[in-house]
Amino acid sequence: MASPWALPEQLRLRLRLATIDEAQATDTIAGAEAVIRAALNQTIDEVAGDELVLVGNGRRLLNLPEMPVTAVTSVTVGGVLLVDGVGYRWNRYGNLTRLGYDACWTLDEDVEVICTHGYPVAPAAVVQVCLQLAARAWVAPKEAVAAESLGDYSVTYDKQRTGQALTDFEMGMLERYAIGPASR
Numbered sequence: 001m002a003s004p005w006a007l008p009e010q011l012r013l014r015l016r017l018a019t020i021d022e023a024q025a026t027d028t029i030a031g032a033e034a035v036i037r038a039a040l041n042q043t044i045d046e047v048a049g050d051e052l053v054l055v056g057n058g059r060r061l062l063n064l065p066e067m068p069v070t071a072v073t074s075v076t077v078g079g080v081l082l083v084d085g086v087g088y089r090w091n092r093y094g095n096l097t098r099l100g101y102d103a104c105w106t107l108d109e110d111v112e113v114i115c116t117h118g119y120p121v122a123p124a125a126v127v128q129v130c131l132q133l134a135a136r137a138w139v140a141p142k143e144a145v146a147a148e149s150l151g152d153y154s155v156t157y158d159k160q161r162t163g164q165a166l167t168d169f170e171m172g173m174l175e176r177y178a179i180g181p182a183s184r
Contacts, residue, residue, distance in 0.1 A: 004033065060136065062105045067093055069094050072114070129174055
């Protein structure tokens with residue numbers, strides 16, 4: 001992975017603390033990054049030369065699982081290397097379009113793609129949400145009980161109260177960094 005999206009010092013300033021345990025702050029920020037990556041189903045950080053194996057869908061358009069796509073080095077279908085601009089075209093939104101008269105991505109056939117995707121530096125909105133989530137997790141109780149039973153003892157924890165869940169507002173801020181519609 002790339003360098004962290006935020007530093008312990010940024011978290012310290014956000015929390016208005018005189019000092020901060022750097023190891024714990026680093027861990028809290030890493031946890032916030034993991035929550036955001038999981039919510040968006042995106043790596044976010046730049047990955048160069050990533051090898052993706054997709055499955056043909058019988059249509060002209062195939063969606064790569066990450067964005068933004070900044071380069072497509074090669075596309076191979078059934079052992080045949082396609083030529084960019086002749087056999088396929090791509091865009092930054094992760095859309096891979098098969099070119100040619102009546103051409104489509106062969107149904108259930110592996111499509112091997114080598115590409116570069118993600119951001120060299122995390123976008124400001126992503127960093128902002130990361131710091132908000134880390135700050136909430138820092139000050140919230142580590143375990144918040146939402147429900148408790150006595151017979152056959154049962155406990156349910158509430159992630160909303162432990163600061164480990166993204167708010168609707170934060171998801172709205174992050175929405176543009178998630179995979180969108182098949183075409184834009």
